Amino acid sequence: MKSGTIKTTLHRAIGALAILLLGAGCATTKGISVMGDGGKPRAVTADEVDTLSGGDRPYLLQVGDQIALGFKLQTVKAKETPWDYRIEIGDSMEVRLSTQTANRDTYKIDVGDVIGVSFLTNWPLNVTRTVRPDGRISVAQLGDVKAAGLTAPQLQSALTSMYAKSGLVQGNPDVTVNVDFVNLDRLESRSRDVVVRPDGAIALPRIGNAIHIAGMTLTEASEAIRAETAKSLQDAPQVSLVVFPYVNTVLNGMGANQTIRPDGKIAIPRLGEIQAAGFSAEELKQSIKTLCADVIHNPVDPTVDVITATGSRIYVGGEVGAPGVYPISASPTALQAIILAQGEKNTGRLNGVLVVRRNPDGKPFVFTVNLHEALYRGSTENDIRLRPFDVVYVPKKPIAKADLFVDQYINQLVPFDNSLGVSGSYYLNKQRVESKSRNRNITFGAQAVPTLTLP
Numbered sequence: 001m002k003s004g005t006i007k008t009t010l011h012r013a014i015g016a017l018a019i020l021l022l023g024a025g026c027a028t029t030k031g032i033s034v035m036g037d038g039g040k041p042r043a044v045t046a047d048e049v050d051t052l053s054g055g056d057r058p059y060l061l062q063v064g065d066q067i068a069l070g071f072k073l074q075t076v077k078a079k080e081t082p083w084d085y086r087i088e089i090g091d092s093m094e095v096r097l098s099t100q101t102a103n104r105d106t107y108k109i110d111v112g113d114v115i116g117v118s119f120l121t122n123w124p125l126n127v128t129r130t131v132r133p134d135g136r137i138s139v140a141q142l143g144d145v146k147a148a149g150l151t152a153p154q155l156q157s158a159l160t161s162m163y164a165k166s167g168l169v170q171g172n173p174d175v176t177v178n179v180d181f182v183n184l185d186r187l188e189s190r191s192r193d194v195v196v197r198p199d200g201a202i203a204l205p206r207i208g209n210a211i212h213i214a215g216m217t218l219t220e221a222s223e224a225i226r227a228e229t230a231k232s233l234q235d236a237p238q239v240s241l242v243v244f245p246y247v248n249t250v251l252n253g254m255g256a257n258q259t260i261r262p263d264g265k266i267a268i269p270r271l272g273e274i275q276a277a278g279f280s281a282e283e284l285k286q287s288i289k290t291l292c293a294d295v296i297h298n299p300v301d302p303t304v305d306v307i308t309a310t311g312s313r314i315y316v317g318g319e320v321g322a323p324g325v326y327p328i329s330a331s332p333t334a335l336q337a338i339i340l341a342q343g344e345k346n347t348g349r350l351n352g353v354l355v356v357r358r359n360p361d362g363k364p365f366v367f368t369v370n371l372h373e374a375l376y377r378g379s380t381e382n383d384i385r386l387r388p389f390d391v392v393y394v395p396k397k398p399i400a401k402a403d404l405f406v407d408q409y410i411n412q413l414v415p416f417d418n419s420l421g422v423s424g425s426y427y428l429n430k431q432r433v434e435s436k437s438r439n440r441n442i443t444f445g446a447q448a449v450p451t452l453t454l455p
Contacts, residue, residue: 035366049384088298095194107179118176119175128180129147156177221241268288312328313327314387317391317394352368353393357390367384
């Protein structure tokens, strides 16, 4: 009996000690506290939580996320081509060439033009001639004379000199030269509706070289066409362009919904493969914008919208009904996360919920939150707003810890059974007492089971 009493007392003492030890670190506050550098908790406000966490952080894209890509030009709207639009590969355009005949003194005679040569006093020598493909005309008495490339005053001066030297006319030849008709067919035959080729150039009939105009504004392209056609024409023509941008169609083909592949990349037509995982939506947008500048001459304004954020998740563990990983969109606060995980168990306590978070520098913070106040007393300032990758942990109640302590450190380690038996046999022998020959045996047993009483 003495041994049994000692064992029972030992169990009770160890149980009480377990409660004291396990409850030593269970002090809670009515609000939010953070574990300081010295290991001591320090009360903080909700604003301080945001400051310690480094402010709002952009979401970083993850493998499996779905994003929507959109592209548009900053300077081009539907059915409108502004003056600073730069010609792109695939653009359609009308190229129209026209001659400049307003100034007689500067217009150079060309093949097909009709020239009138007249004399004031020798009218029988008057002729009207068309400039032949060799650039010459035939005039009375002199034969073939070069006309192409000369202005009307220049041809007039040449004929006056030639007639004066020939002696075919008396006195001053008094010659007049006029361009009676300008051959517009030679320019119209070069005018075309063209498409800018993949090499960025266009080709016009009877123009020796292709003309590279991709990346040029309309004004720059007109000047380039004018300079090239002037090499095969006597006069540099006037050039008019009407552009029908194809780039909008190209950009529409580049925009689509994308799922970030296991290698963290996405593939965009004309741009190739781009790393997306690990970057925010704004960072990915800037990367795409930089790549667009290498293949599209006009400024592109891309958009990146996150449709499905698989990385926006938080982790809920401890004494909850369904520990696991949950989307942060479904649980923006710690209390909502616990409710999403089917609430706390009977063994869990809400007055010391832990929220583990890392700031942008990687420094971890452990916040202790009294959600019992938030749930039962309406202290919503205690309910921390969660961020991606936060860990919400609901600890055990002291009684649950004590039961676990007894099971792990008493039941499994102490070398005796948890039930203490006390038994004894007492003999009443009346023969011994009364000197009679009669025996009677009485046997009884008792069990002492240690109990734990919470302070």
